[in-house]
Amino acid sequence: SFHAPAQNAPLRRLCAAPSARARGTRGRETRVRVHGRVGAAGRAGVMSHASRAGETLQRLQKQDPECSAAAGGGVLDLADAASDDGAPIPALDRLHIWSSDATDLEDPWNLVRLALGSLAGESWRIKKALASPEEMGRLRPLPEGTTWWEQYQRTQNYDAFRSAIPFRPNTTSGCLVFVLLGDEDATLGLLADEVIALVEAFLCFRVVRRPEPMAVGAWAQERQSADGRPQLGAHFLLSHLEGSADNRSVCTIGITGTDIYPPRKFDYVTGMTDAAHRVGLFSFARYYEKRRKTLKDGFTKQADAELKRVLSMCFVKVLCRESLKLAGMRECHLLCCLMNPFPGGAPEAVADLPLELCCVCLRKLQFATQVDLLDRFARLPSLLTAWYPEETAQAWERIRSAGLPTYTVTAVQHARPLGSSGTCGLH
Numbered sequence: 001s002f003h004a005p006a007q008n009a010p011l012r013r014l015c016a017a018p019s020a021r022a023r024g025t026r027g028r029e030t031r032v033r034v035h036g037r038v039g040a041a042g043r044a045g046v047m048s049h050a051s052r053a054g055e056t057l058q059r060l061q062k063q064d065p066e067c068s069a070a071a072g073g074g075v076l077d078l079a080d081a082a083s084d085d086g087a088p089i090p091a092l093d094r095l096h097i098w099s100s101d102a103t104d105l106e107d108p109w110n111l112v113r114l115a116l117g118s119l120a121g122e123s124w125r126i127k128k129a130l131a132s133p134e135e136m137g138r139l140r141p142l143p144e145g146t147t148w149w150e151q152y153q154r155t156q157n158y159d160a161f162r163s164a165i166p167f168r169p170n171t172t173s174g175c176l177v178f179v180l181l182g183d184e185d186a187t188l189g190l191l192a193d194e195v196i197a198l199v200e201a202f203l204c205f206r207v208v209r210r211p212e213p214m215a216v217g218a219w220a221q222e223r224q225s226a227d228g229r230p231q232l233g234a235h236f237l238l239s240h241l242e243g244s245a246d247n248r249s250v251c252t253i254g255i256t257g258t259d260i261y262p263p264r265k266f267d268y269v270t271g272m273t274d275a276a277h278r279v280g281l282f283s284f285a286r287y288y289e290k291r292r293k294t295l296k297d298g299f300t301k302q303a304d305a306e307l308k309r310v311l312s313m314c315f316v317k318v319l320c321r322e323s324l325k326l327a328g329m330r331e332c333h334l335l336c337c338l339m340n341p342f343p344g345g346a347p348e349a350v351a352d353l354p355l356e357l358c359c360v361c362l363r364k365l366q367f368a369t370q371v372d373l374l375d376r377f378a379r380l381p382s383l384l385t386a387w388y389p390e391e392t393a394q395a396w397e398r399i400r401s402a403g404l405p406t407y408t409v410t411a412v413q414h415a416r417p418l419g420s421s422g423t424c425g426l427h
Helices: 040-044 048-063 108-116 124-130 148-154 158-164 192-203 234-244 289-297 301-326 347-352 359-369 373-384 389-401 413-418
Strands: 006-010 029-033 074-077 094-098 175-180 206-209 230-233 251-256 259-261 271-274 279-283
Touching: 108 148, 108 359, 124 359, 124 373, 158 359, 175 192, 192 206, 192 301, 192 373, 230 234, 234 251, 234 259, 234 271, 234 279, 251 301, 259 279, 271 301, 279 301, 289 301, 301 347, 373 389
Parallel strands: 029 094, 175 206, 175 251, 230 259, 251 279
Antiparallel strands: 074 094, 271 279
């Protein structure tokens, strides 16, 4: 069984020769699956490693140009076939050929399934959660001047993730460790408890927050930025985090409200990671600078609370996205997903990405966490509804597509700070 590469000319003449006879199978069968359009290489021999089948196809095309194919495919009886030099081919009795109208490389959903990988052998709950990509996912707009095949090549597929993941399932403590850096004033701009609760629900890793903020001393090499802000050395903070990190955890992430600078090249950065040690550091000091300036000009409690809420919503996406990267995930270019490339612009542009994972990234998450995806589907709507109404609607749509009941009753304690009563959502 082999696949012919899609090229240019349609292969629709090779399913059933007029002289083909229905007969029982004897000897060896060669099955050839032909996807869509096959070019010169396919017409000449289809694939080099199936030369006998290719030679037979070529000879039939030359000798019988009227040989036509039904769209559904057919069987060629080759019991009496001979090669071009007249020698019989006793080992090749029948040639089964299938053809399809669309080429694999032109259909993005075929590429999505290819990136998703085979579900053979998986439990029925995983198949139920992932078996319908078209119903559960949305294709990204195709960038101008590119093809879907190029987007697929830039996407990390499931098999590549299994090779790249820095740990094996059930070999870690299953915890994300969050560390607040600096004094309490440096982290007051973030609703830390709510952010941690949402990250835990979305990633299905248990989030552990260290009870006391990490004190910052002279070792952090404080300096003044070009615009007069106090800054800490990101590489020094990252090194200090590595020294206190638990290797059994999935990753360790430091969060600070103080501006940070890299060792060279840039005046500031918003984050820095060490993939080898699964440690990351992120600052929210440069997020929503225009709103911060407006707030300084006319401070009100309502505007301050709204800024904290918007910043926290954005930082949930930052922490989820970066935690997945530290766990071995890479960017996704086929479907709308939190792992899509960064939109560009100001740091808060990451808020334009949806707080959802495509079917390919969901399967990666399931492999890393061993979580039940159907249970995750049922829990998410009640947790997202206060801050993410669009993602909540999408979560309900996934529940419908998976065939689950379109209601859920949950009483998750950590959902209450977000404004969710935890009682019932009904659609």
